[in-house]
Amino acid sequence: MDQIISNIGLLLEFPIVNLKIIIDGVMIGALFALAAYGLALVWGVMNVKNLAQGDFVIAGGYISWWLAHQGLHPLLGVPVSFVIMWGIGWVCYKLVISRVIERDLFTSLLATFGLAIMMAQIMNLLFGSDTQSLKLDYETLYFADGLIDVPIAKLIGVIMAAALAAAVIIFMKSSRMGQAIRATAQDARAARVLGIDTEKVYAFTFSLNSAICGAAGAIIVMVWVIQPFYGITYSIRAFVIVTAAGLGNLPGVIAAGLGIGAAEQYGSHIFGIGYQQAIAVVLLLVVLVYRLAQQRRVRQVLK
């Protein structure tokens, strides 16, 4: 308890530390937002809540990590992970997801949970249970007398995440496939009537989601650490963000992603690093209960 109070005191005494925490949080939050965007896409288009989301992220990270050990530059690992995870996502779709779309929501939740367990265990067998990361030998920028440090590697990671997000958004807005995806999300039956092959759209959307996650994972392995069983926390974070922002609300997803990144950094600064996972989960409960309270208010008005 004393530790917590002294940590809060530190924040008030040195306001500049707040800035450092926020910068760190926003950098990590950008990657959370990417995974959450993929989740919102799949959720909105085919009404599947993918609990394997985080494991796709970690899988992308391991692909990049493994390739880097074979001599590939870590930055090139990002597009390569994107492509490989596209393929893995397509296989997952064909084997599992395509069979649960029409079923109730708990079925898809459980099926993807099973998928998540399988993926985590396969990665554990292939790569071992140690935490892994890739070190990029770039400099670190210092501001405010060295109180704020920004490694260039992290900066590159954030820029890549932003570029990927921008590319996906432009693709969704202007390409033919992007239009088909949005049409299917609005009304799958009407889209079928109008000649859109929704089966193809579903397969494409799920593969795209998996690829986005893979790229996010390849960035995370450069700026943070990965471990086979970290996936579930990423899934939970993605759920927090999407639940807080709502479906089809892109600015909301980005804002919530950056916000949860900052909130986690604050939490782990105040309570200690051991609580980082717990904070992500507690945030989920807070958001769910808040949403519930909101609904209650609506119901009261309807009486």
Next chain:
Amino acid sequence: MTMAQKKWLFYALIIAFTLFAPFIFPAFRTQLATLWLMIIVAVTWDMTGGQMGYNSLGNIFFYGTGMYVAAVVTIGLVYDVGEYTGAAGGGKYAFTDAQYFTGLVLGTIAAGVFCALSALVLGYVLFGLRGPYFAIGTLGVAIAAGELVSNWDWVGGGQGIALPVFPGDFDSAKLFIYYLFAGTGVVLFIFVKWLYATRFGAAINAIRDDEEKAEAMGLHTLMYKLMTWAMSAFFVGVAGAISAFQLIHFEPLETAYQTINLGIFMVVCVLLGGKGTLWGPVIGAILFHIFKEVTWNYFLGWQWVALGALIVITVVYFQDGLMGWLQHRKPEWFGMRVEKRDRLAQEASE
């Protein structure tokens, strides 16, 4: 022999098998105890998931909490818990036989009651969530609890906590734990068999089938949901407490709040056997346990992948479970009558 007599004979055979199984298969005593644990958690999961339509992914919360409550009560009756966990088995903390059994009885009861109460509190918050949100919310509770307990030094933090050892030799300890699990399982089964036949059972089935309609008919749905979850939590808490005495030493993330192991196994057991049936969870737990042990012995290293695959396959291809499949094939076994015309139409369509 009449139908009723056959039924009683069947139950008598099961009770006899339950009583003598550890002597028929003395090498499998721990396995049989674990099998009873699986049956208990599967049947309790089915109370909310199958009968009431609320799919919880966080029932493991009550298992872990039951373990910790039992441990804290047992130790707390004799020593200071903080000092005990701080010493981490320094050897100076001995328990007499009387202290062990008092702790066991009071700890197990306390675990059940505490879990039932926490189900009431959690349920009050979470039962507003419907469908998948309820599943995700309960999963969140279980994960958060594990993380928080592993940071709580008073109960041993990530190192876990150690209970006193059973006063007696190793074999009688195994036998004792087996009968505790089996007794709880039998009591639970009789309880749910009675419960599902009452008005209460009809009410929770109505909630599953159409909650709005049930509410419109004048059922106080929240009360029914809370009561059902509390009853199921009581038994899971008791099972957790017995597990704590079985394992002696346990830690929060992998043993107590084992979200991805037992937490998901109980759901798979129910789906495998058949959701919303009396015998489904029991049969599912037996099938699942056998599958698990076989993969553990023959696919060492890949057993977890095999289990993940089993989950996916069960959910995707075999969701009605064994009982659902039988009900579809042989409705007359379940006291249902199908008109000959419908039967022919069904056969023609297949």
